[in-house]
Each structure stands twice: as structure tokens, then as C-alpha cells.
Amino acid sequence: GWVLLFMVVFTLANLAAVKNFGEFEFWFAALKVGAIVLFLALGALAIAGWLPDTDPVGLANLTGQGGFLPNGWSGVVSGVLAVVFAFGGLEVVTIAAAESEDPARNVARAVRSAVWRILLFYVGSMLVIVTLLPWTSMVPGESPYVAVLDAIGVPGAGQIMNVVVFVALLSALNANLYGSSRMVFSLAERGEAPKGLLKVSAGGVPRRAVLASVAFGFVSVLLNLKWPDSVFLYMLNAVGAVLLFVWALIAVSQLRLRPRIEREAPETLTLRMWGFPWLTWTALAAMGAVLVLMLTDDGARPQVLWSAGATAAVLLVAWLRELRAARGTRSSATKRN
Known part of the structure; x- marks a missing residue:
């Protein structure tokens, strides 16, 4: 019931005005950033032994208990497979910036x-955790953030983190509603979705695209109400592999389209990625390596295979559309001749 309520609230917010997306994200981000900055500050004080009833930790937990990578790289590999989904939606940052007054400057x-935020908040918080707590104290299924806060004597640590996680989920929902609607709108602009989705409101909101993008969200809510023990887990497990395929397609698209734009309309290429194409190929190689690792993991292998099948189906449809368009062009040229 609560999930359906939040779906309705954020759908209405995205239908009303583009600024609502930024307004919600501002407050969500403020709470999330505030919580993680406070966590980093408390962690640094605890490491230095400047909190009440704490002693300096130093590097004991990093060098002791078997040292760095006590069980080899297998733990790192498992961690990579588990956290890939956490970076989903990062590409929405550029989509939102592209709708600003100065896209070239704001996207960069x-x-x-x-x-920088990934390095500070993700990597920084992990460094605090492994410095304060020995790896042998980690309990599967329990939040390491809560464990750290409990260890340094913060009251109500579990409830605090539950609120932060809840806000993060709402932020992800809001961002994905926004991003998917703009993707649908972009497909309609290129003729790969119904032209009726191009209609926008007086405030510049593609309302039909928003409704089309949230339709499956409402269907998934109903499916989750009927099969709560299976639908959510299946969707969660599929996210990581799907994201890798999406990112890989973005990289391949750049490799294919940027040279064409440089030849045909170089003046429109106001924002250029440095290190192209070698950095793009490096990113593709890294994503391929993660997919190979997922294939070697019994738990991750099914989602990779299902995602690969879905990606192949999408590519097949795209290829058939392109083939039909090419035949139509040749047919028109033959009739003119």
C-alpha cells in the first residue's frame, strides 16, 4: 500500500513541473549527504580516539587479522557483484543537466x-568502516554502518540508518521516474516510439511520456502485492546485470555515433569526452570483466543470462527496424528513378 502511495505521489510530482524533480532531489540529497558527512566525521574522530570512551585505532584493523585481502581477491569480486546495482541511475545526472540553461557547462x-562524490561518500565511508571494525566482526545481512555507529556509542543507530535508507529509496524512485520518461521522449523524437509521446505541457513536461514510463511501475506494484516473496527478489537480482548491459550499449553508441557527428555536424559537438575512444574501450573491457565474473558465480549467473536474452531481443528489434527503414529508402529511390 505504501509503495503504491509513493508511486502516485511521485508520478503527480513529475507530471506537474520539471522543477519538482529538482526540488525533491535537493531535499533528498541534503538529507543523504548530511547523514554520510556526519558518519564520516564521527568515524574520523573515532579512528583518532577523540570520541568519549574510544581509543585510537590506527591501522590495526587494516594490517591485522591476516592483513589486506586475507582471503585473496574472491571477497573483492563478490563485493563488486553485490554493489553494481548501487551505481544505477548515475547517468540520470547528465540527462537532468542537459535540460538546464547551459547544458555543455552543466553536464561537465x-x-x-x-x-568526486563517489570517491568521498562511497570509498570514504568504506575506508572508515574497514578501519574501525575488523573484517571478522562483519555479520552477513547486517548493515556495517549500523555496526560502526553502535561500536562508537551512537544511540538509535539502527533507526537512523533506516530513515536514511528509506530516503535513498525514495530518491532512487524519483530519479528513475524522471530518467525513464526522458528516455521514452527521446525515443519518440527519433521515431522509435509513438509520436503522440512528444506532446508536452505548458511547463515543458512530457506528460504522456511520464505516464508511459510509470505504467510498468504500477503493474509491478500490483504484481508485488500478489507475489511479494518472488517479484521483488527477481527484480532486484536483475538490476545489476541489466545496468551493465545498458552502460555497455551507451559506450557502444558513443563509439559508433561520435565519429559520425564529427564528420557530419562537428559544430553540434560542444561537449567532448577526454580520452576518447580509449577510455570508452577501457570502460567496455571493465564491464565485460564484471559480466564474466558474474557468469562464474552461481547466484549471479541466471540474471546475466536473462539480461543477455533481453538485450539480444532489443537489439534484434532495433536491427529489424533499421533493415526495414533501409529497404524503404531503397524502394523510394527505385521508384523515383
């Missing part, structure tokens, strides 16, 4: 900001 700023 958004990407640089995202990279």
Missing part, C-alpha cells in the same frame, strides 16, 4: 561532481 560539472 555534473559528471565531475559525481566522480
Whole structure:
């Protein structure tokens, strides 16, 4: 019931005005960033032994208990497979920036900001956790953030983190509603979706695209109500592999389309990625390596195979459409001649 309520609320917010997306994300981000900054600050004080009833930790937990990588790289591999889905939606940053007043400048700023935030918030918080707690104290299924806060004596740590996680989920929902609707709108612009989806409101909101993008969201809510023990787990397990395929298709699209734009309309290419094409190929190689690792994992293998099948089906449909369009062009040229 609550999931359906939030779906309705965020759908109405995205239908009303583009600024609502930014307004919600501002407050969500403020709470999330505030929580993680506070966590990093408390962690740093605890490491230095400057909190009440704490002693300096130093590097004991990093060098002791078997040292770095006590069980080899297998733990790192498992961690990579588990956290891939957490970076989903990062590409929405550039989509939102592209609708700003100065896209070329704001897209570059958004990407640089995202990279620094990942290094500070993701990597930084993990460094605090492994420095404060020995790896042998980690309990599967329990939040390491809560474990750290409990260890340094923060009251109500579990409830605090539950609120932060809840806000993060709402933020992800809001971002995905926005991003998917813009993707649908973009497909309609290129003739790969019904032209009726191009209609926008007086405030610039593609309302039909928003409704089309949230339709499956409402269907999934109903499916989850009927099969709560299976639908959610299946969707969650599929996210990681699907994201890798989506990112790989984005990279392949760049490799194919950027040279064409440079030949046909170089003046429109106002924002250029540095390190092209070698950095793009490096990213593709890294994503391929993660997919290979997922194939070697019994738990991750099914989602890779299902996602590969879905990706192949999408590529097949796209190829058939392109083939039909090419035949139509040749047919028209033959009739003119």
C-alpha cells in the first residue's frame, strides 16, 4: 500500500513541473549527504580516539587479522557483484543537466561532481568502516554502518540508518521516474516510439511520456502485492546485470555515433569526452570483466543470462527496424528513378 502511495505521489510530482524533480532531489540529497558527512566525521574522530570512551585505532584493523585481502581477491569480486546495482541511475545526472540553461557547462560539472562524490561518500565511508571494525566482526545481512555507529556509542543507530535508507529509496524512485520518461521522449523524437509521446505541457513536461514510463511501475506494484516473496527478489537480482548491459550499449553508441557527428555536424559537438575512444574501450573491457565474473558465480549467473536474452531481443528489434527503414529508402529511390 505504501509503495503504491509513493508511486502516485511521485508520478503527480513529475507530471506537474520539471522543477519538482529538482526540488525533491535537493531535499533528498541534503538529507543523504548530511547523514554520510556526519558518519564520516564521527568515524574520523573515532579512528583518532577523540570520541568519549574510544581509543585510537590506527591501522590495526587494516594490517591485522591476516592483513589486506586475507582471503585473496574472491571477497573483492563478490563485493563488486553485490554493489553494481548501487551505481544505477548515475547517468540520470547528465540527462537532468542537459535540460538546464547551459547544458555543455552543466553536464561537465555534473559528471565531475559525481566522480568526486563517489570517491568521498562511497570509498570514504568504506575506508572508515574497514578501519574501525575488523573484517571478522562483519555479520552477513547486517548493515556495517549500523555496526560502526553502535561500536562508537551512537544511540538509535539502527533507526537512523533506516530513515536514511528509506530516503535513498525514495530518491532512487524519483530519479528513475524522471530518467525513464526522458528516455521514452527521446525515443519518440527519433521515431522509435509513438509520436503522440512528444506532446508536452505548458511547463515543458512530457506528460504522456511520464505516464508511459510509470505504467510498468504500477503493474509491478500490483504484481508485488500478489507475489511479494518472488517479484521483488527477481527484480532486484536483475538490476545489476541489466545496468551493465545498458552502460555497455551507451559506450557502444558513443563509439559508433561520435565519429559520425564529427564528420557530419562537428559544430553540434560542444561537449567532448577526454580520452576518447580509449577510455570508452577501457570502460567496455571493465564491464565485460564484471559480466564474466558474474557468469562464474552461481547466484549471479541466471540474471546475466536473462539480461543477455533481453538485450539480444532489443537489439534484434532495433536491427529489424533499421533493415526495414533501409529497404524503404531503397524502394523510394527505385521508384523515383
